[in-house]
Amino acid sequence: xxxxxxxxxxxxxxxxxxxxxxxxxxxxxxxxxxxxxxxxxxxxxxxxxxxxxxxxxxxxxxxxxxxxxxxxxxxxxxxxxxxxxxxxxxxxxxxxxxxxxxxxxxxxxxxxxxxxxxxxxxxxxxxxxxxxxxxxxxxxxxxxxxxxxxxxxxxxxxxxxxxxxxxxxxxxxxxxxxxxxxxxxxxxxxxxxxxxxxxxxxxxxxxxxxxxxxxxxxxxxxxxxxxxxxxxxxxxxxxxxxxxxxxxxxxxxxxxxxxxxxxxxxxxxxxxxxxxxxxxxxxxxxxxxxxxxxxxxxxxxxxxxxxxxxxxxxxxxxxxxxxxxxxxxxxxxxxxxxxxxxxxx
Amino acid sequence: xxxxxxxxxxxxxxxxxxxxxxxxxxxxxxxxxxxxxxxxxxxxxxxxxxxxxxxxxxxxxxxxxxxxxxxxxxxxxxxxxxxxxxxxxxxxxxxxxxxxxxxxxxxxxxxxxxxxxxxxxxxxxxxxxxxxxxxxxxxxxxxxxxxxxxxxxxxxxxxxxxxxxxxxxxxxxxxxxxxxxxxxxxxxxxxxxxxxxxxxxxxxxxxxxxxxxxxxxxxxxxxxxxxxxxxxxxxxxxxxxxxxxxxxxxxxxxxxxxxxxxxxxxxxxxxxxxxxxxxxxxxxxxxxxxxxxxxxxxxxxxxxxxxxxxxxxxxxxxxxxxxxxxxxxxxxxxxxxxxxxxxxxxxxxxxxxxxxxxxxxxxxxxxxxxxxxxxxxxxxxxxxxxxxxxxxxxxxxxxxxxxxxxxxxxxxxxxxxxxxxxxxxxxxxxxxxxxxxxxxxxxxxxxxxxxxxxxxxxxxx
Numbered sequence: 001x002x003x004x005x006x007x008x009x010x011x012x013x014x015x016x017x018x019x020x021x022x023x024x025x026x027x028x029x030x031x032x033x034x035x036x037x038x039x040x041x042x043x044x045x046x047x048x049x050x051x052x053x054x055x056x057x058x059x060x061x062x063x064x065x066x067x068x069x070x071x072x073x074x075x076x077x078x079x080x081x082x083x084x085x086x087x088x089x090x091x092x093x094x095x096x097x098x099x100x101x102x103x104x105x106x107x108x109x110x111x112x113x114x115x116x117x118x119x120x121x122x123x124x125x126x127x128x129x130x131x132x133x134x135x136x137x138x139x140x141x142x143x144x145x146x147x148x149x150x151x152x153x154x155x156x157x158x159x160x161x162x163x164x165x166x167x168x169x170x171x172x173x174x175x176x177x178x179x180x181x182x183x184x185x186x187x188x189x190x191x192x193x194x195x196x197x198x199x200x201x202x203x204x205x206x207x208x209x210x211x212x213x214x215x216x217x218x219x220x221x222x223x224x225x226x227x228x229x230x231x232x233x234x235x236x237x238x239x240x241x242x243x244x245x246x247x248x249x250x251x252x253x254x255x256x257x258x259x260x261x262x263x264x265x266x267x268x269x270x271x272x273x274x275x276x277x278x279x280x281x282x283x284x285x286x287x288x289x290x291x292x293x294x295x296x297x298x299x300x301x302x303x304x305x306x307x308x309x310x311x312x313x314x315x316x317x318x319x320x321x322x323x324x325x326x327x328x329x330x331x332x333x334x335x336x337x338x339x340x341x342x343x344x345x
Numbered sequence: 346x347x348x349x350x351x352x353x354x355x356x357x358x359x360x361x362x363x364x365x366x367x368x369x370x371x372x373x374x375x376x377x378x379x380x381x382x383x384x385x386x387x388x389x390x391x392x393x394x395x396x397x398x399x400x401x402x403x404x405x406x407x408x409x410x411x412x413x414x415x416x417x418x419x420x421x422x423x424x425x426x427x428x429x430x431x432x433x434x435x436x437x438x439x440x441x442x443x444x445x446x447x448x449x450x451x452x453x454x455x456x457x458x459x460x461x462x463x464x465x466x467x468x469x470x471x472x473x474x475x476x477x478x479x480x481x482x483x484x485x486x487x488x489x490x491x492x493x494x495x496x497x498x499x500x501x502x503x504x505x506x507x508x509x510x511x512x513x514x515x516x517x518x519x520x521x522x523x524x525x526x527x528x529x530x531x532x533x534x535x536x537x538x539x540x541x542x543x544x545x546x547x548x549x550x551x552x553x554x555x556x557x558x559x560x561x562x563x564x565x566x567x568x569x570x571x572x573x574x575x576x577x578x579x580x581x582x583x584x585x586x587x588x589x590x591x592x593x594x595x596x597x598x599x600x601x602x603x604x605x606x607x608x609x610x611x612x613x614x615x616x617x618x619x620x621x622x623x624x625x626x627x628x629x630x631x632x633x634x635x636x637x638x639x640x641x642x643x644x645x646x647x648x649x650x651x652x653x654x655x656x657x658x659x660x661x662x663x664x665x666x667x668x669x670x671x672x673x674x675x676x677x678x679x680x681x682x683x684x685x686x687x688x689x690x691x692x693x694x695x696x697x698x699x700x701x702x703x704x705x706x707x708x709x710x711x712x713x714x715x716x717x718x719x720x721x722x723x724x725x726x727x728x729x730x731x732x733x734x735x736x737x738x739x740x741x742x743x744x745x746x747x748x749x750x751x752x753x754x755x756x757x758x759x760x761x762x763x764x765x766x767x768x769x770x771x772x773x774x775x776x777x778x779x780x781x782x783x784x785x786x787x788x789x790x791x792x793x794x795x796x797x798x799x800x801x802x803x804x805x806x
Contacts, residue, residue: 104432105447106470126430126501193419320433321423329437329445330417 023080027071031055037064040276043081044092045074045183046263047217050241051092053296058283065276073214074098074182081107087270089277094135094235094263095182097189097322102266103128104323109267111278118289120304123262125318130281131262132288133299134315137187138236139252140220145172145229146250154256155197158232162204169208172229174219175342177212179335183261187233188338189325190259190316197256202341205232210342223249235261237299253312260315263299357537364529372522379514380507387503387510388475390428395477396462398425399496402435403481406492413439413483413490421496429502434469434476438493450495453478472499539563543570555581592646595639602636641770644703648774651700652781659693659806660701662733663726669705670724673713681718684709688726691733695806696782704778707771708737708799715741715797728805732784736800743790743797752788772799779803 029048033039044051048071055067070088072080074095080086081102093099102108103125110127123131139158141151149165152158162169176184191198211228213219216238219231224246236251243249265284267277287294288302303313316322325331401421407414415437425433436446451467453476463478476497483490539562546560557574606629613625663686670684677684705724712722720740727734744752752772776786784803791798 104434106432106472126432317423317426319423319426319430321419321426323433324417324419324422327417327445329415333414333416 023072023076023084023086025070025072025076027069029069031059031067031069033059033064033066035064037062037066038273038276039066039068040090040273040280041068041070041088042090042092042280043070043072043077043086043088043268044090045072045077045094046092047071047238050238050298053298054284054287057287057294057296058280061283062276062279073180075180078102078182081268085270087272088268089271089273090265090280091268092263092265093182094261095186096129096131096262096264096316096318097186097326098182099129099264099266100125100318100320100322101326102268104320107269109269109271109274109277111267111274111281113278113282113285115282115285115290119285120289122315122317123289124264129264129266129318130285131264131318132284133237133263134260134302135263135299136236136253136313137191137233137259137261138239139230139232139254140223140234140236140239141230141250141252142223142226142228143248143250145226151250151252152254153252154254155195155201156256158254159197159201159204162208162230166208169229171209171211172227173205173208173210174213174222174228174231175205175210175233177214178338180212180214183216183235184233185325185331186261186316186322187259189334190314191233192334194257194259194314199337199341201232202338206342206344209344212342220249233259240300255312257312257314260313262316262318264318356540357533360533360536361530364533365526368522368525368529371525372518375521376514376518379517380511383510383514384507387506391475391498391500391503392464392477394425394428395464395475395496395498396479398422398435399462399477399479399494402437402494402496403479403492406437406481406483406494408483408485408490411486413444413485413492415445415492415494425496425498429498431499431501432470432472434474434497436495438495440490446495450497451476453495466500467497469497472501474499475503539566547573555584588646588649591642595642595646599636599639599643602632602639606632606636638770641707641774644707645770645774645777648700648703648777648781651697652777655697655700655781657695657697660696660698661693662691662701662735662803663688665698665701666705666724666726666735669702669709673706673709676710677713677722680713682713682716683721684713684724685721686724686726688724691726691728692805694733694782694803696803700778700781701801701803704775704801705735705737707774711771712737712739712741712797712799715739717741729802731805732802733805734800734802736798738791738796738798740794740796743795744788746790749788775799775801 027048029052031052042055048069051069055069059065059067074093075098077091077093078095078098078101081088081091082105091099091102108128111130112127113130116124116127116130119130139152145168149161149168150157152161162173176187178185178188188198211222213222213231216235219228219234220239220242222228223231224242236253239249239251243251265281267274267281271277287297288299289304293301325334398421401418402415405416405418405421407416417435422433422435425431434447434450436448436450437444447469450469451465453463453465461479461481465476465478467474467476469476474497476495478493478495480491480493483492542560543558543562543566546558555577557577558570562570609625609629609632613622613629616622616625666686666688670686674684709722709724716722716739722740723738725736725738727736772786772788779786779801782803784801787800787802789798789800790796
């Protein structure tokens with residue numbers, strides 16, 4: 001039986017007006033400019049709540065730029081830009097493979113950033129894709145649900161814990177529906193590439209009737225509500241924000257390996273304000289990569305070394321390798337295999 | 346130094362320009378070769394990695410339940426990302442039908458050879474690409490299937506590499522040119538150096554030096570030196586012949602002149618009419634002048650001959666002057682003039698006594714001739730530094746200052762001597778003799794009193 005939870009917090013502001021295409025808008029907000037000036041259209045899969053400090057800081061520097069911020073899922077972002085060729089000036093996404101595919105296939109504009117020197121080489125691809133965060137794929141769990149159990153530290157541990165306590169975890173395990181979520185697909189493919197335990201874990205989760213989600217925020221919400229005991233491959237950055245207000249939320253970075261995703265920005269080929277878009281990307285780079293950092297930067301602090309001191313952290317590399325799982329055949333095979341594992345009749 | 350030469354071009358300049366031209370051509374050639382080679386290497390390395398990528402995709406092709414399927418390995422595309430951040434495209438075609446990838450990639454024409462990898466350079470999505478296509482046969486239940494994998498990459502990295510190498514190659518070529526240019530200039534200089542050496546050695550020679558050039562010269566210059574030596578030998582021979590001729594002529598004239606003079610004097614005694622006597626006296630004066638000139642010509646010929654073959658011995662200049670004065674005293678007394686000699690015992694000089702006597706007597710002869718009647722001619726021997734100086738002072742009209750430099754040339758007579766018998770050879774003889782002894786002759790006018798001074802400077806031995 002499959003359980004699909006669609007986004008519960010759809011703020012469809014002006015959605016009917018904007019969605020001339022088929023892509024689905026989750027949130028939309030206009031940050032009006034204090035002064036009369038240009039309008040920058042951003043399409044992003046970063047929640048407004050988390051991202052708005054960056055936008056506001058930009059507007060403090062450039063008070064004449066009003067910003068039109070549209071939140072969509074990473075797959076919808078791809079649909080909007082790749083298939084429908086919607087006009088946006090900046091696209092921000094956590095789905096690195098989709099960003100690389102957009103850049104590789106000629107859907108982006110180059111940007112010769114004057115602050116590119118701040119970033120390590122691996123944090124950008126060509127002068128098209130610019131990463132500005134490092135966010136781990138974590139395991140988020142409810143401390144109360146694990147009462148009396150040892151908290152697993154690796155996938156092996158996790159598999160045996162789940163397997164040994166089906167009564168506790170049946171219907172209470174959550175993970176991304178990788179057919180819907182570009183980020184979920186990226187995490188899953190990187191997991192599969194790194195270790196076979198991924199497939200065994202999926203089978204165990206499938207046997208426990210795993211619930212599938214579109215986004216990290218929904219999984220975290222369901223943990224706080226008690227609907228989930230544990231969620232696999234959740235964005236640690238989102239969870240930390242919620243953990244601050246809910247002491248029941250625990251966050252794990254598994255020791256066998258933890259995938260690090262780089263959230264990145266591109267300038268879509270149809271951009272009407274490519275220069276302001278470039279300035280906005282420079283603003284993101286400066287906030288994230290400069291030594292002194294910025295107090296409004298809402299993501300975990302960046303590590304400039306590619307090989308992290310903690311060897312289990314595996315940063316996903318920007319580059320053509322990411323195109324492999326975007327291959328139609330490969331993608332279909334992978335999704336088929338994943339469904340076979342996780343959706344058990 | 347070039348005065349009088351008809352100059353057309355310069356060997357050194359021509360050689361330098363030619364070497365510079367060669368250096369420029371070689372530098373350009375070097376640049377082109379480096380670039381060609383770099384392009385080849387850059388293309389080859391890109392082709393190699395594209396081949397590897399295509400091969401690994403091709404290896405993943407398999408038949409599953411009757412269908413061809415391709416499971417592209419992660420490394421197949423990530424390896425391309427490792428070496429450059431170029432855009433990557435690929436396509437898989439089965440039996441001519443598109444299976445997956447970028448459908449509109451250009452198609453590589455089947456090559457004539459058996460090469461399984463075919464490379465083309467083409468355009469895709471607005472950029473130049475390099476593409477490899479590789480084909481493999483699989484067998485299905487329904488027969489063989491042909492799987493063709495194409496992998497393409499944009500040329501940004503290759504272009505950047507070539508730009509970097511081109512800058513370096515340009516520096517290399519320029520450096521090569523500069524080095525070759527410096528060496529070329531040095532080579533041109535060293536090539537013409539023997540010519541300059543020869544020119545210097547010939548132009549440094551004294552006026553009498555007509556010896557053959559003995560210094561070693563490069564083979565190419567041998568004909569020139571041989572010709573020069575022959576020319577000098579001919580010149581010397583012809584000079585000697587004319588000297589001999591003059592001496593012979595003078596000698597032959599002197600004896601008849603002496604007879605003629607005796608006859609004229611006898612005639613003078615016999616005639617009494619004043620106009621006849623005057624005519625005879627004029628005749629005797631002319632005869633004297635002729636015989637004096639003949640004598641000096643003989644002296645000069647003798648000096649010219651002896652300067653080539655000096656008979657050197659130690660000479661006390663004071664004794665030599667005394668001897669010479671003794672011989673000339675009767676002549677001086679006849680004209681009512683006295684000769685006097687002063688000086689301390691000088692250091693000896695080495696020289697040819699006959700020559701020096703000859704020179705001195707020519708000068709004294711002049712002095713006696715130009716000195717007014719009843720006046721003295723003084724000879725003073727001194728020494729200054731390393732020189733022994735013999736000076737003859739007279740009380741004649743002195744030298745005209747504008748003449749002093751030319752007076753020692755042959756047959757040159759001073760402006761003040763127009764009414765006196767003389768050939769103009771005396772000073773020439775004196776100068777040639779002092780020069781043959783490594784000394785020099787100094788002409789000056791006496792200060793405070795009337796008269797000229799001729800000083801012989803001989804180096805002391």
